[in-house]
Amino acid sequence: MTYIAKPKFQHPGIKKNALGYSHRDYEGKISTLCAGCGHDSITASIIEACFELSIEPHRVAKISGIGCSSKTPDYFLGNSHGFNTVHGRMPSVLTGANLANRELIYLGVSGDGDSASIGFGQFAHAIRRGVNMAYIVENNGVYGLTKGQFSATADRGSKSKKGVTNTDNPIDLVGIALQLGATYVARSFSGDKKQLVPIIAGAIQHKGAAFIDVISPCIAFNNHAGSTKSFDYVREHNDAVNRLDVLTGRDPIEIDQDPGTVQIVEQHDGSRLALRKIDADYDPHDRLGAMTFLQKHSAQGQIVTGLLYVDAEADDLHSHLNTVERPLNRLEAADLCPGQSVLDKINASLR
Amino acid sequence: MSQQAPLSSVNDFVVRFANVNGSGSASANELFARAVLRHGVPVSPRNIFPSNIQGLPTWYEVRVTEAGHLGARGGGTDLMVAMNPQTWDKDVAGIVAGGYLFYDSTKPMPSTKFRDDITVIGVPLTAITNSTYNDPRQRQLFKNIIYLGALSALLDMDPKLIEQLIGEQYKGKEKLLSSNVHALHLGRDWALQNLKCPIGLRIKKADKVGDRVFIEGNNAAALGAVYGGATVCAWYPITPSSSLAEAFSNHCKKLRHDPETGQAKYAIVQAEDELASIGMVVGASWNGARAFTTTSGPGVSLMTEFIGLSYFAEIPAVIMNVQRAGPSTGMPTRTQQCDLIACGYASHGDTKHVMLFPEDPAEAFEFAAAAFDLAERLQTTIFLMLDLDIGMNQRLCRPLKWDDAKQYDRGKVMTAEMLDEGREFGRYLDVDGDGIPFRTYPGTHPTEGSYFTRGTSRDRYARYSEEGAVYADNVQRLLRKFQTAQDMVPRPLQANASKPTKYGVIYFGSTAPAMDEAIGLLESRGCQLDRLRIRAFPFHSSVASFIAEHDFVYVVEQNRDAQLRQLIVNENGIDPVRLVPVLHYDGTPITARFIADAIGDHQDQIKVTPLRKAVS
Numbered sequence: 028m029t030y031i032a033k034p035k036f037q038h039p040g041i042k043k044n045a046l047g048y049s050h051r052d053y054e055g056k057i058s059t060l061c062a063g064c065g066h067d068s069i070t071a072s073i074i075e076a077c078f079e080l081s082i083e084p085h086r087v088a089k090i091s092g093i094g095c096s097s098k099t100p101d102y103f104l105g106n107s108h109g110f111n112t113v114h115g116r117m118p119s120v121l122t123g124a125n126l127a128n129r130e131l132i133y134l135g136v137s138g139d140g141d142s143a144s145i146g147f148g149q150f151a152h153a154i155r156r157g158v159n160m161a162y163i164v165e166n167n168g169v170y171g172l173t174k175g176q177f178s179a180t181a182d183r184g185s186k187s188k189k190g191v192t193n194t195d196n197p198i199d200l201v202g203i204a205l206q207l208g209a210t211y212v213a214r215s216f217s218g219d220k221k222q223l224v225p226i227i228a229g230a231i232q233h234k235g236a237a238f239i240d241v242i243s244p245c246i247a248f249n250n251h252a253g254s255t256k257s258f259d260y261v262r263e264h265n266d267a268v269n270r271l272d273v274l275t276g277r278d279p280i281e282i283d284q285d286p287g288t289v290q291i292v293e294q295h296d297g298s299r300l301a302l303r304k305i306d307a308d309y310d311p312h313d314r315l316g317a318m319t320f321l322q323k324h325s326a327q328g329q330i331v332t333g334l335l336y337v338d339a340e341a342d343d344l345h346s347h348l349n350t351v352e353r354p355l356n357r358l359e360a361a362d363l364c365p366g367q368s369v370l371d372k373i374n375a376s377l378r
Numbered sequence: 379m380s381q382q383a384p385l386s387s388v389n390d391f392v393v394r395f396a397n398v399n400g401s402g403s404a405s406a407n408e409l410f411a412r413a414v415l416r417h418g419v420p421v422s423p424r425n426i427f428p429s430n431i432q433g434l435p436t437w438y439e440v441r442v443t444e445a446g447h448l449g450a451r452g453g454g455t456d457l458m459v460a461m462n463p464q465t466w467d468k469d470v471a472g473i474v475a476g477g478y479l480f481y482d483s484t485k486p487m488p489s490t491k492f493r494d495d496i497t498v499i500g501v502p503l504t505a506i507t508n509s510t511y512n513d514p515r516q517r518q519l520f521k522n523i524i525y526l527g528a529l530s531a532l533l534d535m536d537p538k539l540i541e542q543l544i545g546e547q548y549k550g551k552e553k554l555l556s557s558n559v560h561a562l563h564l565g566r567d568w569a570l571q572n573l574k575c576p577i578g579l580r581i582k583k584a585d586k587v588g589d590r591v592f593i594e595g596n597n598a599a600a601l602g603a604v605y606g607g608a609t610v611c612a613w614y615p616i617t618p619s620s621s622l623a624e625a626f627s628n629h630c631k632k633l634r635h636d637p638e639t640g641q642a643k644y645a646i647v648q649a650e651d652e653l654a655s656i657g658m659v660v661g662a663s664w665n666g667a668r669a670f671t672t673t674s675g676p677g678v679s680l681m682t683e684f685i686g687l688s689y690f691a692e693i694p695a696v697i698m699n700v701q702r703a704g705p706s707t708g709m710p711t712r713t714q715q716c717d718l719i720a721c722g723y724a725s726h727g728d729t730k731h732v733m734l735f736p737e738d739p740a741e742a743f744e745f746a747a748a749a750f751d752l753a754e755r756l757q758t759t760i761f762l763m764l765d766l767d768i769g770m771n772q773r774l775c776r777p778l779k780w781d782d783a784k785q786y787d788r789g790k791v792m793t794a795e796m797l798d799e800g801r802e803f804g805r806y807l808d809v810d811g812d813g814i815p816f817r818t819y820p821g822t823h824p825t826e827g828s829y830f831t832r833g834t835s836r837d838r839y840a841r842y843s844e845e846g847a848v849y850a851d852n853v854q855r856l857l858r859k860f861q862t863a864q865d866m867v868p869r870p871l872q873a874n875a876s877k878p879t880k881y882g883v884i885y886f887g888s889t890a891p892a893m894d895e896a897i898g899l900l901e902s903r904g905c906q907l908d909r910l911r912i913r914a915f916p917f918h919s920s921v922a923s924f925i926a927e928h929d930f931v932y933v934v935e936q937n938r939d940a941q942l943r944q945l946i947v948n949e950n951g952i953d954p955v956r957l958v959p960v961l962h963y964d965g966t967p968i969t970a971r972f973i974a975d976a977i978g979d980h981q982d983q984i985k986v987t988p989l990r991k992a993v994s
Contacts, residue, residue, distance in 0.1 A: 085828060088665065088820045101830055101842075108820035110664060111832040112657070113683050119612075119654040123661025123669060124820070126610050126645040131665075131821050149657070152650040344647075351641040355609040356666035356819065358643055360786050363607045365633045367780045373601065374777040377591035378415070 045081040053077045053084055055105040059098070065217035065243030065258075066095055066165045070102045072220050073134070073163075076227035077104065087132045088124055092117040092146055095172055096138035096165035096243075104134075115146025118153030118162070122344070125158050128354040129345050132231055133160040140170050143179035143198045150200070154207040154236045159343035161230035162238045164200055165217070167245035168256035175248035186253030199325065201335065204238040205318050210341030211237035212317065213334045216261050217244070226334060235341030242330060266324055268309045268333035311337050382495035385476040386578035389419045389444035391456040393529075393579075396469045397522075398462050400432035406522035407438040409543060410529065411772070414442055415592060416539040418584040422448040422891070424771050424967065429617065429710040435465045444586050448738075448773060449892030452969035457579055459525060466491065478577055480529065482521075499573060501528045506564055520561040527565025534576035536583070537566060591739075591777050595768035598739035599698055600625035601778065602746025603670055604633060607786050608696070610669035611646045612658035617710045618766040619672040619700035623648075626672075652680035656695065660684055663694040664831060666791070666819040668750045670696035675704040675717050678724065685759050686725025687833045689856070692806070692815065694753035694760075694789070697721075698746065701765040703965045712965025713766035715887055718941035721761045722915055728853060730860045732867060733761040733915040737890035740775035741913075742768060745868065747780075754789035756863055757817060765936070767888040767967040790816040797826040805829040805840040806852060813859030860916055867914030870921055875906035882908040882928035883977065884921070884957075886942060888967065889934055895970035896977070903974070905981045907932070915945060922950045925957070932977055934960040936968050 041049040053074040058067050077084065084106040091097035093114035100109040112120045121135045135153075142150040142164050153162070168181040175188050179198045186192055204212050211233040215223040223241065230237035242261050244250045250257045255264075310316055317336040324331045351358075385391070393410070397403035404425075411423045419442060426437040441451050454474040460466055460481045473479055475495045481487075483500025492498050507521045530537055541559050548555035569575055600622050603611070613623040627646050634643045649655035655671040662669035673681065678699055688695045701717045703709035721733055734749060736742040742764060749760040790810075792803055797818075803826065806815050815838075818827035829840035835849045836842050843849070875897075885893045890911060900907060910924045910931075925931050925946070933943040940959035947954045960976045962968040 083824060085824050086821055090661070106825055106828050108818075108828050109830040110661075111830065111834070112660075113687055113833060116653060116657045116684070119649065119657025120661035120664070122647070122654075123610060123612065123658030123663070123667075124665040125661075126647070126658065127662040127665035127667030127669070128819075128821065148650055149654055152654060156647070345645075348645050348647075349640070349642050350645050351636055351639070351643050355643070355645060355662075358607075358609060360607060360784065362643055363609065363634070364605050364780070364784075366782050369633065370601075370605075370778050370780050374589075374591050377593045378587075378589075 055102040058102045061247050063246040068217040070099050072223040074103050075224045089134045090121045091136040092141035094138040094141045118149040122158050127356040135162040139166040139178040139180040154209045157236045157343045164240050165243045167243050169245045169249040171245050182255040185255045188248050201240045209238045210235035210338035212336040214240045214332050216242045235343050266329040382476040384497045384578045388580050388582050391579045393440045393457045394455040395438045395459045396462045399436045402519045403522045406526050411440045413540045420446045447895040450967040450969050523561035524565035527562040528569040531566045531569035531575045532577050534580045590774045593739045595739045595742040596622035597625045598743040599746040602743040604629045606747030606750040608668045609644050610662040610667045612649045612655040613672045614649050614652045614655045616674045618770045619674050622672040652677040656681040656684040659695045672698045674702050682725045688759040689729045692757040696749045696753050698762040700769040709965045714936050716937035731759050733763050735886040738775040743778045751787040792816040792818050794823045797823045803827050804838045806838045812862040813855045864916045869918050871911045873909045877906050879906035880929040882931040884910045885934040886912040892968045892970045896973035899974035903978045930956045932958045932960050938963045
């Protein structure tokens with residue numbers, strides 16, 4: 028068997044969060060990805076974000092598609108239900124799951140092949156419906172499991188490990204997400220945990236479609252000269268618009284607070300996002316501005332990271348459908364079945 | 379052609395309305411069918427419409443049948459209401475000798491456009507309409523009611539019963555009510571004053587309808603989904619299934635809103651495609667909601683990847699497949715029973731799926747509701763196999779019934795309490811020997827019962843594994859589960875011939891009404907057949923027994939490749955030569971005449987031919 032369980036031993040002095048959980052409680056099985064894979068760093072950031080938010084691990088549903096990235100939900104939140112669906116179809120499964128029980132936290136994990144190619148349609152439609160989720164794309168521009176083919180996010184002119192030049196234009200999922208109405212849009216880099224953890228935490232807190240594109244170099248097939256998704260390339264071309272802290276309202280988690288440069292963003296659920304702006308002119312409430320900013324920097328070969336857009340008043344698919352507060356999966360015959368008396372009336376109308 | 383005596387028949391004839399799509403004729407034509415029902419005379423109507431939106435031909439055929447034959451009759455039209463110049467020649471040609479042609483005589487037509495072996499009835503509909511109404515849309519709509527009025531006089535119908543129906547339809551809308559009644563009498567009075575009424579075909583009051591209801595299969599199935607507790611519906615529009623999802627939506631709007639908050643106790647999503655619709659169903663069901671999708675053949679093709687996941691990962695799903703003629707786009711508005719193989723074995727790898735075959739709207743209601751219990755009980759995909767003939771036509775059937783004491787069977791769900799009691803949980807453990815494991819819903823327990831669902835191979839505790847023995851253990855259990863399903867699905871219904879016979883017939887679904895009638899026709903030819911109506915796949919053991927008890931058995935179905943016969947041979951190891959296919963697949967509903975002719979001719983043949991040669 029290729030499955031490897033983690034030992035359950037915990038050091039008695041290990042740090043605990045408000046619920047008494049340690050980091051170990053947010054971990055999963057041991058990763059079978061290549062050593063040094065950016066995806067494992069994202070896994071670590073998800074674990075950190077959930078720990079910091081004091082989420083009950085089993086209240087998270089983690090849903091993925093197919094690919095290296097989609098294997099990762101097995102490596103975090105071991106006490107959560109996970110669902111490794113089919114290639115590119117995570118968004119529809121997550122949408123259905125969310126409709127069934129609005130009380131859980133939905134973490135969608137996908138890859139660039141999964142979301143930008145085979146699942147591009149599902150990605151787009153889940154975003155436009157405003158499904159309440161944190162949708163994370165672990166973006167390495169390459170198909171790792173099938174050994175190195177370009178994905179649809181690979182930049183034009185970038186080279187594969189075999190030296191083939193990509194002649195197709197890339198799809199920028201962040202730009203698409205902004206256009207389709209995502210109410211929380213961010214990009215980060217797997218190697219920048221300081222930035223990524225609060226971005227993930229913010230996405231989890233956000234009520235609505237939150238999308239995070241995480242550039243995550245593939246150590247095996249896309250970490251070479253000529254790649255625009257390598258560690259070196261991203262470090263050199265990263266232009267962070269802001270740093271982000273998440274304040275839950277009761278117990279602020281602040282990394283490096285500087286009152287002069289912090290912007291508080293009130294969220295719909297009462298939590299607050301504090302944006303530490305690097306670019307003094309950047310306004311994360313301006314969707315159009317975010318799109319322009321993204322395009323401008325993209326034209327200059329720069330990768331913009333940080334929280335690019337957030338709508339503090341966002342609502343979600345359940346609001347649009349006006350569904351009851353009680354999860355649909357808990358409704359019983361007494362709630363759902365109109366009974367024979369109603370059927371009698373219906374029968375009478377059919378004669 | 380020589381002059382033919384006009385047809386004479388009371389309560390037993392076929393009227394066909396030829397109209398133009400979008401002309402508003404559908405409601406008037408349906409009013410005619412319902413008016414016949416109000417006379418206590420059964421009807422069996424069928425919509426016949428090509429795949430188009432507006433402007434092209436459409437037909438509505440009403441079989442008036444005091445004997446209660448609900449299958450299509452076939453064999454031509456007794457009274458043609460020819461309102462579409464485009465199809466005039468075909469419509470006139472389709473009238474039986476001695477039949478009647480009803481047409482708009484406002485403009486003179488050359489004699490070559492008529493036949494001399496039919497009775498021609500001209501009513502200047504356009505002239506009457508134009509002299510009464512100025513508004514073009516009113517002229518179009520009321521022309522339909524005017525011809526209905528004229529027909530009521532020609533067929534000796536009671537106008538009060540039609541007025542009553544109009545009154546019910548436009549209750550609270552007095553202006554519409556009175557204007558429709560006025561139009562009805564315009565046509566009726568003109569006919570009474572200018573034509574010889576009644577003609578040889580007549581509607582006479584009877585008492586043959588009883589308490590039966592008149593409903594489309596799609597509508598009934600949608601009600602079944604409401605009563606069965608479906609809370610999530612994800613669908614993608616496709617003929618002929620769209621009206622099922624739309625009916626579910628309409629019923630939910632009336633029946634499923636919290637009276638205090640106005641909030642919905644359901645969620646309906648029109649998905650971006652069939653892949654997403656079944657994906658949402660799988661996601662919702664995985665999370666413990668009752669979910670379904672509606673589709674037709676091309677949609678099933680797109681869904682097969684998820685159907686494989688549902689089967690292998692053991693996630694409940696309900697798919698209501700309203701079949702149409704295939705393959706590919708096929709004939710989108712024509713009926714067939716052609717998706718049995720595609721659904722029964724959907725997806726790659728070794729898969730088998732449960733299918734339910736309702737015969738009429740009443741069973742569509744019952745089976746739709748039962749599908750959710752079965753899906754959760756078996757943790758797999760359940761197909762409700764409707765077809766256009768049931769789905770999009772109104773049919774008389776027994777009243778819809780529900781047992782208020784019934785509780786939903788949520789299947790083997792392990793709760794937090796059960797986990798706290800120390801119950802062992804292995805997602806794919808066969809604890810009861812029936813092949814059905816326990817599942818937990820996401821979020822059940824902080825430390826116990828969580829598992830990782832995947833389409834890849836895994837062991838009994840849901841741990842990824844590519845070990846051959848582990849894989850084989852799992853798929854063998856899935857087979858065991860499918861065998862368990864045999865005794866959970868609706869059983870076949872057997873009806874024996876009035877005399878002992880060596881021959882049997884197997885049929886299913888929308889073929890049933892035609893078969894009921896065909897048995898009578900065959901008996902009049904001296905052919906006796908025992909009948910078995912199959913209502914589900916996997917097949918109950920009584921199917922094999924029935925075949926064993928007869929020298930050979932006809933298998934009647936509406937597809938080219940004898941798909942039910944293939945399934946029976948494949949699943950039961952039956953010698954194919956013992957199953958004689960009777961196949962109808964031109965897209966029209968199968969008729970009793972077709973069945974009786976095919977079986978009768980074969981029976982005549984075996985009287986003079988050795989059995990094995992005759993059936994091969």
